[in-house]
Amino acid sequence: MMMKPWHRSVSVASGSKMIISARVTFAMQCPMLFLINITMWLLQKKFWDSLKAKYMVENATSKKFLASKFFDYKMVDSRRVVEQFHEIRHILNQFSKHKMNMDESVIVSAIIDKLPPSWKNYKRSFKHKKEDVTLEELGQHLRIEEEYRINSVDE
Known part of the structure; x- marks a missing residue:
């Protein structure tokens, strides 16, 4: 043996x-x-x-804290919208690290709802669009709209 x-x-x-x-x-x-x-x-x-x-x-x-941080986030008129959009994207990246998944259309809709009061008309028109918009496309739309608003104020 x-x-x-x-x-x-x-x-x-x-x-x-x-x-x-x-x-x-x-x-x-x-x-x-x-x-x-x-x-x-x-x-x-x-x-x-x-x-x-x-x-x-x-x-x-930390998962509960992240969820609260995302849902309680409010955009303000005193700061650039694109800058605030990037902060929200950072929070969403933390979601991914913690394996917290959320449907992209829900995220896009939530971000549109968080736009500052001066963007009320833009928010309304964007909500009524028929096609779904990705997070990247939303970022591009916000960047273009903000540039337009900055240029129109300067003129």
Whole structure:
């Protein structure tokens, strides 16, 4: 029989007959090393479990925080719309990192609703369009509209 390196075969014999044949593990030969190994394993497991519990809770908390951050975000007239759009895109990238998926049409609609009060007419006309717009296309539309508004104020 092939034995693993940490197993040893021990035979106890009485006269010519073998009474007991047993394999004794490393634990029986070196009990102190065995206890050290078990202790280290238990400490590592306890440490891993505490880290897992801490970061799993933080992960759930950060998901809730991200969702609140996105839904509570309001665009203001005092800052450029494209700049604020990029901030929202950054929040949405965090969604992806946390494997939080949302339909793109819902995201586009939510961003249109977040446009500042001075964009009220643009918001209304954009909502009534029949075709769906991607997030990239929305960014292009907002950039063009903002450039138009800046140029029309300068003239």
